[in-house]
Amino acid sequence: MEILFATTNKGKATELRAAFKNAGITATIKTNADLDRPPVVEEYGTTFEQNAKLKAHELADYSQMLTIADDSGLMVDALDGAPGVHSARYAGIEHNDHKNNAKLLAELGGVPLKQRTAKFNTTIVASKPGHFDQDLVVSGQCAGLILPAPQGEDGFGYDPLFFVPEKQKTFAEMTTAEKNSLSHRGRAISQLLQKLPAWLEQFE
Ligand SMILES: O=P(O)(O)OP(=O)(O)OP(=O)(O)OC[C@H]1O[C@@H](n2cnc3c(O)ncnc32)[C@H](O)[C@@H]1O
Numbered sequence: 310m311e312i313l314f315a316t317t318n319k320g321k322a323t324e325l326r327a328a329f330k331n332a333g334i335t336a337t338i339k340t341n342a343d344l345d346r347p348p349v350v351e352e353y354g355t356t357f358e359q360n361a362k363l364k365a366h367e368l369a370d371y372s373q374m375l376t377i378a379d380d381s382g383l384m385v386d387a388l389d390g391a392p393g394v395h396s397a398r399y400a401g402i403e404h405n406d407h408k409n410n411a412k413l414l415a416e417l418g419g420v421p422l423k424q425r426t427a428k429f430n431t432t433i434v435a436s437k438p439g440h441f442d443q444d445l446v447v448s449g450q451c452a453g454l455i456l457p458a459p460q461g462e463d464g465f466g467y468d469p470l471f472f473v474p475e476k477q478k479t480f481a482e483m484t485t486a487e488k489n490s491l492s493h494r495g496r497a498i499s500q501l502l503q504k505l506p507a508w509l510e511q512f513e
């Protein structure tokens with residue numbers, strides 16, 4: 310089986326491929342990087358589900374492949390849920406992981422650790438070309454704390470700042486397998502893998 314993962318984020322692709330492999334699924338996962346001039350999707354939705362659908366539908370139409378998309382974000386309690394669906398472009402037009410992390414630290418200023426609670430969400434949508442009314446939608450969450458300084462070198466995005474109390478580590482201090490075992494994305498992927506077989510059957 311060949312699946313398109315409609316993403317431009319290499320870190321997400323690494324985690325999804327590892328989780329599929331760990332579950333014994335032998336599907337070939339392609340991403341936007343494997344397509345010739347893939348469309349750039351504008352993520353103008355106001356929810357994770359809307360944005361995941363925008364990505365899944367546009368790339369499914371373009372590729373005519375079975376397509377999944379992931380829309381994720383970080384909700385920080387002391388910032389009333391920001392950056393939320395705006396997590397990718399938190400630092401503005403010329404955003405990158407480093408600038409986004411710097412902005413997050415600046416916004417949290419002198420907030421004490423106990424009050425730096427946050428939650429990650431991943432929503433994954435699976436779409437079959439021509440059957441967008443039958444999308445499969447799953448989500449996963451993970452709770453943690455935003456550290457006052459980065460810790461760890463692995464992962465991507467906000468990983469060096471996101472501390473998971475039960476492991477006493479940031480996501481950037483975990484292996485891919487360890488992060489997948491408890492992360493928002495790992496949990497969404499296990500939901501996806503549970504529901505995918507029955508969902509695929511309706512198209513046979
Ligand atoms: O839309 P695609 O192409 O999939 O890739 P993206 O990086 O733009 O991803 P999102 O639109 O879902 O934006 C999510 C933002 O949150 C960050 N992010 C998502 N998952 C994360 C994770 O597991 N750990 C740390 N940061 C994460 C990511 O780096 C983005 O800045």
Ligand SMILES: [Mg+2]
Nearest residue numbers: 317352380397
């Ligand atoms: Mg994006």
